[in-house]
Amino acid sequence: MSVASSEPWSVSLLSPPSSVVMDGEPAMGRYAGCIDTIDWRALRGTWRRSALWTRLHHKRWQYVGVAHAHWFIGVAIVDVGWCMSSFVYVFDRRSQKVVLDWTQDGLPGWSGGVTDQPVTGGAARFKGLGAALSIVTEGHVIAVRVKTRRLQLRCDLSWHQAPPFLLAVGPVDQGLVHATQKSPGLPVVGEFVLDGERHALHGALGSLDSSNGLLARDTAWRWACAHDRRLGFNLQEGYFGNQENVLWLDGTLIPLGAAKFAFDPLRPLSPWRVQTDDGLLDLHFRPEGARQADRNLVVAASYYIQPVGTFHGVVRARPGGPVVSVDGLLGVTEDHRSRW
Template identity: 25%
Template structure:
């Protein structure tokens, strides 16, 4: 039996074997950095505008990467969706939709729990994500067309569930799973394609929320792949967030999770005029040493003064190895996502 995240007015910290039964933010006792309680209208505004939450989902095989997210920053809501196919890179071949809603109008992010529903809508574009019965049901529509319908099996893969202190009085909770079984279909430039394990597709989910620092930046790598050895492998590496008490770095092998030590993300300068940037990701003891070659990038740069975001998410290919006390995993060009993000929110 699991318990809620907030107990006695404060969150439980650390990595959890089982995800909390609820992210009960109304029970969190708000305080100023001077340890004074926040109540009344100030508390209501703090909960509405200071609490950030988002859900991100990726579905990919070795040729196709599908990404989508619902983001509620209080001041603004964002929904985005894209389909990248490395074998179809003619001009305007990448489908991408990204829309904003002032003050998160028609934006709802269900907090991680066994039964949640999230949605974003603007005009004819809509994202729906439902969690129920150990499944994540995803649907994306635009102009009366179903761009994506998918069902992600979440019961087999052990979750990464971590809560860390943030700043003077805040906290950040993240819940992630990678290399999950997924079935469905997607529409790419008028043609429908099947999503299934037979076609090499796997899914990753990222649910994060909290009272985060006003200015936050991070690097992130996510991989879901079936290796040539037949192992189903997932990776979640991050630098810059969730490092004050524990780490969200994790390796999944055939649905089982293993904790990974802190890593460094180091950008490698291109060697030629037309070369894309690459990254080296490594640990201090050299047990992790990866080279990440980046390609197409989804990027946004927004500066509205009070809020700002500089976001780069590259479709990438990963080479190198990860060594643990129990396993050695070798990557030879498996597809993943690498992200660099600065946010003022």
């Protein structure tokens, strides 16, 4: 990655509010930093719904992606209110294949849960048949633990002295509301054992997506995320608008405009293009392979594809600012539709 100019810049976001609800209303906006709890119980007026409705529509999840020169690992624990789901996959970049794809469903409480603490003190746990997964923050370390029949993963993501996390709070479809915390690239220490073979994760970077909202039964989005030690971004097109679109550059968190994803849904492993309407990001994505799932359980359904690959193009910290070239930045895109 090369930089056309070393000119300094500064773009700032406000610090997070004390609560995602202020005076009965969502504290809408993008903020730089972490909030202790995402708690919607103080919503009032048109934002207020019945306890049963809230139970069925309250969605929480924690997702960690770990990017390494040879591997990409995705781990997720999802609580959709009336059921739970979890998955872990391992993508081998050398063979360009998903070499492990494990998923399991369960019941909230019985199988585990996802707390309302997104980062500080946050915990997501799932226990199922022959498996246990957890994403737990202990101090400034996000500890990821996975044990399945074929895979044992232990890795820690350190956010000590990390650039600021994004907190986004905003409206979604049907007058509902959502909040998310997204991390910059975080150094990883750890290893995994797959089918009896041990692999170190030296030099890997990880990122956290901790989300919590009151969402419509049918929800869809496209997403892109990639990081190295200097640059990273998070982009979403869909139910949450441009609320979570940001760029991290040299430790600064920079808000981006609306994202546009151009790709062929019938050929998702062909190249993608991702842009923002403020001209600050224009990237091409070259998929290497993908995890994909298409499930229809009558009462619920999900179509999901998450290609792994590299981004190439340019970003800027401000309109007309110096160009930063991006070449071979490892990350993922996603096309996701859920009935939950």
